[in-house]
Amino acid sequence: MIITFRRQWEVLPRSLQIILGRLALVVPQMFGVLLVTFFLIRLLPGDPAVLLLGNMATPEAVEQLRDRLGLNDSIWTQFLVYCGNVLHGDLGVSIFTSNPVTVDLMERGPATIELIFYGMILTVVIGVAVAVISVRKPGGTVDIVSRFYGLAAGAIPDFWIGLILIYVFFTLLGWAAAPFGRIDVFLNAPPPVTGFYTIDALLAGDFDAFRSAAGRLVLPVITLAIVNAGGLMKMTQSVFSGVWESDFVRHARACGVPERVIMRAALRNSLPPIITMIGFLVGFLLGAAVLVETIFSWGGLGQYAVQAVMNSDYPALQGFILVAAAFTLLVYLVVDILYELVDPRIKV
Amino acid sequence: MRAPEEAMKPVLAVERLSVSFGTPHGETKVLRDVEFTLAPNEILGIVGETGAGKSVLARAIIDLLPKGGRMTSGEVRVNGKPVGKMTEAERRAMRGGQIALIGTNAKALLDPVETVGNQIVRVLQSHSRLNRKAAWTKAVQLLADVGIVNPEQRARAYPHELSGGMAQRVVIAMALVTEPKILLADDATLGLDATVSVQVLDMLVQRSRELGLSVVLITHDLGIIAHYCNRVAVMREGRVVELREVSEFLKQPEAVYSRELLAAAKVRPIPTLRSIGGSEMALLEVSNLVKIFPGNRPGQVVRAVDHVSFTIKRGETLALVGESGSGKTTVGQCLVRLIEASSGSIRFDGNDLLTTAQARFRPLRRRIQMVFQEPYVALNPRWRVRHLVDEPLRMLEKMSADERLKRVHQVLDLVNMPAHYAERFPHELTAGEQKRVGMARALVTEPDFVIFDEPTTALDIRVRGQIIDLVRDLQTRMKLSALFITHDLNSVRSLAHDVAVMNRGRIVEAGSMETVFSDPKDPYTAKLLSAELAIEHETEARVARRPKSAEERVG
Structure with missing residues (x-):
C-alpha cells in the first residue's frame, strides 16, 4: 500500500508535490498553534471570571460565571470546547470593546494587512531596484546613495520617519492626506468584500472613496518602505552581486545573450533569500507596524493587541495571537512553496 | 564557385595583440604581441602551462576581458572585421553568433535554476527571431546531435541533474545552436574522466568537421593537441613561442620550451626492475576489503569498495587505476583507517590493521603514510x-x-x-x-609504504613530469613501496610495476603493468586504454587530422 502510494506520489509533477506536501503540514501546525495559544493564556495569572466581573463581585457570582464559562471543567474538556468554538469562528467577547473578538479582528485585520501589503510592494520595488542598479553600475550615483541609505535605514526609527513625513507633506506642504485613519470621516467605507478599502472601493465603483483610501495609504506605506527597504536592499545587493560575478552570467554574456535577459536570469537566481526575507518582514510587521498605525490612527491589529494587553483583555489577546500565528503560518507556507518552486535543486 | 584564395581567407586573425592588467603594483603584461590566424575548417591547438595567458587570449578575442584587463595594442579581426571597430550591438551579435566560447567546468556555466533546453533556446533567441516552439525543436535536435540520449526529456532537466560530461555536451550544444563559424574551446574537458573527455572531444571535433567550423582548442594537455589539432601554438608567459603543424611539432619541436614540454609529457622507461625471485614476503596484503556507505534512501546502500584484494611486495609499486567514483580513493583511505572498512582484512608486515585498536595502530602510522589529492x-x-x-x-x-x-x-x-x-x-x-x-x-x-592519491592530477605538463621523476627517484633511492591511486594512465606507465583496474568498487583486472596495458582482458580496461591520449601514438590521431583540401571541397 505504502509503496503504491509512494509511486503515485512520485509521478506527480514537482510543483504539485511541493504544494500538497506543504499543505498537509498545515493541519498539525495549526493544531499546535491552537494548543499553544490556549495554554499560554491559561498560564497567565488571574481568574478570568474575576477579571470579567471586576473586584467587587461576590464569590457566588464568580462561581456562577466560572460555571457558565466552563472554567470548572477539566482542562482537556476546556481545550476541546475552545477548539470547537474556534472552528465555529467564535473567539469570545472582548472585555474592553464588548464586541465579539471575531468582529473586531475582521475589522482591524484587513486594515493592517492592506497597509503591509502595499508597504511590502514598495519595499521590494525600492530594495531590489536599488540593489540591482548599484551592483550593475558600481561607483555610480545609485551605488553611492545606496551605501548611505543602507547605513541610515537600519538606524532611523519608523515613528520618526512617519512624523517627519507628516510634518513635511501634511503640515508644511499640505500635499498629503490627513493622518487620521484609513478613509475620510465624511465618506462611507466601501462595502467589505476583501477588506482592502482600495480594492473594495474600486469593486463598488466608488471613486471618491478609492481616492481618499489611496491617499491615506501613501504616507504610512512610504514610512514602512523606507524603514524596511534598507535591509532588503543590503541583502539583495550581496546575493545579487555574488550571482552577477558567477561563471554562468559570464558565459551567458560570452554567448551573446542580451544584458536584459542576463539580468532577469541573475535576479531569478537571487530570489530564494529575497523571498525568505520578505516572508519574515510580512509576519514581523503584523505586530510591529504598531507605531506607524498609532501615528496614522490606522486602527490596525497592532494597536488592537497593545490595547488588549493594557486592559488585560484576554479574549482579545488570545484572538490576536491566534490570528497572528495563523497569518504567519500562511505567509511561511507561501514562502516555503515559492522557495522550493524557484530553486529546482531543493529535493522535495 | 569560390576561388581557392577566398576559401582559405582566415576567419579569425589576431595581430600583435597585447593585454595588460592593472594591479596595485602597476601594470602586468599578460599577453605580448600574440599573432596567429585561423583558416576555415582548421583546428588550432593552443597549449601552455598555467599563467601562459591562454584563457585571457580567448576572452580578448571576444572582447570580454576580465575586470582590470586592457588591450594595449593589436587587433582581432573576425571574418575580416576588426572587433574594436564594431558597435556594442555588433559585438554582442558576434559573441555566440560568430564565435562561440566553450568553457571549463560546464556545470558552473549553466544557469542552475533554468532547464538546459530553455538555456539553449535563450541563446538561440538572442541571435535569431525564431519563435519559442521552433527554437525548442532546434535545441532538442542539437542535444541529440551532441550525443545526448533521450534529448526530449533531458532538455527539461536542470543542470544539477546532469553529469559533468553531459553538462559539457549541453554547453557545446549551446555553442553550436547559433551556427557560428568559430569555436573557442577553453580547456573544455578539464576535470572530466578520460573516457568521457575523449568522447566529448571526438564529438566536438567531428561536428566541427561536418559543419566546416574552425576551432581554437585551448588546452594544457599535449595529448589533445597530438590527437585533434592541425596546428599548434605553444604559449609561454603571454607569448606564442612556436606555431606550426602538429606532426612537425611532435617530430622536431623548434623552441627550447616546446622541447621541454614534450620531454616532460613523454613516458619514462619502466621503473627500477622488480626484485628478481619474488620470494620476498608481501608487505601489504589486502583481502576482500568491503566498504559500504549508507545510500540516500533509508535501507539503500552504496558498495563503494566491493571485495577488493591485492598484495604489494617490498620495493614495488601498485597502481590502482579507475575513473571517478570507482572507489579507488576509498580503498586508500581504508588502508590508513581514515575511514573504517566494513569487512575484509588488511595485513601490513604481519599486523592486521583492521583489528588493531586505535592506540596500537598509531605507532604503525609512521610506517604507512598518505599523500593527499x-x-x-x-x-x-x-x-x-x-x-x-x-x-x-x-x-x-x-x-x-x-x-x-x-x-x-x-x-x-x-x-x-x-x-x-x-x-x-x-x-x-x-x-x-x-x-x-x-x-x-x-x-x-x-615510512615503508606510501599511498599517493592522484599525485599528478591538475598539474601543468612540466610540473607533472617533475613529480613523476621525483616519485621514480624515491622508488629507487628509498626502495619505497607505494600504492599509486590515479586515473592518469600515462603516469602509471612511468611509475608502476603492477596495475589493478577498478570499476564500480571492484577490481576488474590486475597484473603486471606491461601485460595489462599491452593486452587488456577486461573490456573496461580496454575502454580506459583507448581513451588515453598519448603523444607517442600521435600517428593514430583520433579524428582525421587533415581537413579536405580546398580543391576537393570545391570539386
Whole structure:
C-alpha cells in the first residue's frame, strides 16, 4: 500500500508535490498553534471570571460565571470546547470593546494587512531596484546613495520617519492626506468584500472613496518602505552581486545573450533569500507596524493587541495571537512553496 | 564557385595583440604581441602551462576581458572585421553568433535554476527571431546531435541533474545552436574522466568537421593537441613561442620550451626492475576489503569498495587505476583507517590493521603514510612548511626542535625543495610545490609504504613530469613501496610495476603493468586504454587530422 502510494506520489509533477506536501503540514501546525495559544493564556495569572466581573463581585457570582464559562471543567474538556468554538469562528467577547473578538479582528485585520501589503510592494520595488542598479553600475550615483541609505535605514526609527513625513507633506506642504485613519470621516467605507478599502472601493465603483483610501495609504506605506527597504536592499545587493560575478552570467554574456535577459536570469537566481526575507518582514510587521498605525490612527491589529494587553483583555489577546500565528503560518507556507518552486535543486 | 584564395581567407586573425592588467603594483603584461590566424575548417591547438595567458587570449578575442584587463595594442579581426571597430550591438551579435566560447567546468556555466533546453533556446533567441516552439525543436535536435540520449526529456532537466560530461555536451550544444563559424574551446574537458573527455572531444571535433567550423582548442594537455589539432601554438608567459603543424611539432619541436614540454609529457622507461625471485614476503596484503556507505534512501546502500584484494611486495609499486567514483580513493583511505572498512582484512608486515585498536595502530602510522589529492586543501593554511612537515614527528617521536628542523631540511631536499622554503606558508607555493610539501610530510617519518592519491592530477605538463621523476627517484633511492591511486594512465606507465583496474568498487583486472596495458582482458580496461591520449601514438590521431583540401571541397 505504502509503496503504491509512494509511486503515485512520485509521478506527480514537482510543483504539485511541493504544494500538497506543504499543505498537509498545515493541519498539525495549526493544531499546535491552537494548543499553544490556549495554554499560554491559561498560564497567565488571574481568574478570568474575576477579571470579567471586576473586584467587587461576590464569590457566588464568580462561581456562577466560572460555571457558565466552563472554567470548572477539566482542562482537556476546556481545550476541546475552545477548539470547537474556534472552528465555529467564535473567539469570545472582548472585555474592553464588548464586541465579539471575531468582529473586531475582521475589522482591524484587513486594515493592517492592506497597509503591509502595499508597504511590502514598495519595499521590494525600492530594495531590489536599488540593489540591482548599484551592483550593475558600481561607483555610480545609485551605488553611492545606496551605501548611505543602507547605513541610515537600519538606524532611523519608523515613528520618526512617519512624523517627519507628516510634518513635511501634511503640515508644511499640505500635499498629503490627513493622518487620521484609513478613509475620510465624511465618506462611507466601501462595502467589505476583501477588506482592502482600495480594492473594495474600486469593486463598488466608488471613486471618491478609492481616492481618499489611496491617499491615506501613501504616507504610512512610504514610512514602512523606507524603514524596511534598507535591509532588503543590503541583502539583495550581496546575493545579487555574488550571482552577477558567477561563471554562468559570464558565459551567458560570452554567448551573446542580451544584458536584459542576463539580468532577469541573475535576479531569478537571487530570489530564494529575497523571498525568505520578505516572508519574515510580512509576519514581523503584523505586530510591529504598531507605531506607524498609532501615528496614522490606522486602527490596525497592532494597536488592537497593545490595547488588549493594557486592559488585560484576554479574549482579545488570545484572538490576536491566534490570528497572528495563523497569518504567519500562511505567509511561511507561501514562502516555503515559492522557495522550493524557484530553486529546482531543493529535493522535495 | 569560390576561388581557392577566398576559401582559405582566415576567419579569425589576431595581430600583435597585447593585454595588460592593472594591479596595485602597476601594470602586468599578460599577453605580448600574440599573432596567429585561423583558416576555415582548421583546428588550432593552443597549449601552455598555467599563467601562459591562454584563457585571457580567448576572452580578448571576444572582447570580454576580465575586470582590470586592457588591450594595449593589436587587433582581432573576425571574418575580416576588426572587433574594436564594431558597435556594442555588433559585438554582442558576434559573441555566440560568430564565435562561440566553450568553457571549463560546464556545470558552473549553466544557469542552475533554468532547464538546459530553455538555456539553449535563450541563446538561440538572442541571435535569431525564431519563435519559442521552433527554437525548442532546434535545441532538442542539437542535444541529440551532441550525443545526448533521450534529448526530449533531458532538455527539461536542470543542470544539477546532469553529469559533468553531459553538462559539457549541453554547453557545446549551446555553442553550436547559433551556427557560428568559430569555436573557442577553453580547456573544455578539464576535470572530466578520460573516457568521457575523449568522447566529448571526438564529438566536438567531428561536428566541427561536418559543419566546416574552425576551432581554437585551448588546452594544457599535449595529448589533445597530438590527437585533434592541425596546428599548434605553444604559449609561454603571454607569448606564442612556436606555431606550426602538429606532426612537425611532435617530430622536431623548434623552441627550447616546446622541447621541454614534450620531454616532460613523454613516458619514462619502466621503473627500477622488480626484485628478481619474488620470494620476498608481501608487505601489504589486502583481502576482500568491503566498504559500504549508507545510500540516500533509508535501507539503500552504496558498495563503494566491493571485495577488493591485492598484495604489494617490498620495493614495488601498485597502481590502482579507475575513473571517478570507482572507489579507488576509498580503498586508500581504508588502508590508513581514515575511514573504517566494513569487512575484509588488511595485513601490513604481519599486523592486521583492521583489528588493531586505535592506540596500537598509531605507532604503525609512521610506517604507512598518505599523500593527499588536493595539496592546498590538505595543508593547514596558517602553518609554515616547517610546521606542516614536522607535524608527524611531533606526534610520533620524541625529538628536539633542532633535530626536527634538521630532519625537515633533509626531507625537503629529498623532494627537491630548497631549505628556505621551510619558512613559507602554503599560499606562497605553487601547486607543484604544494604537492611536494605533501610528499615531504608523508616521507618525514621514513615510512615503508606510501599511498599517493592522484599525485599528478591538475598539474601543468612540466610540473607533472617533475613529480613523476621525483616519485621514480624515491622508488629507487628509498626502495619505497607505494600504492599509486590515479586515473592518469600515462603516469602509471612511468611509475608502476603492477596495475589493478577498478570499476564500480571492484577490481576488474590486475597484473603486471606491461601485460595489462599491452593486452587488456577486461573490456573496461580496454575502454580506459583507448581513451588515453598519448603523444607517442600521435600517428593514430583520433579524428582525421587533415581537413579536405580546398580543391576537393570545391570539386
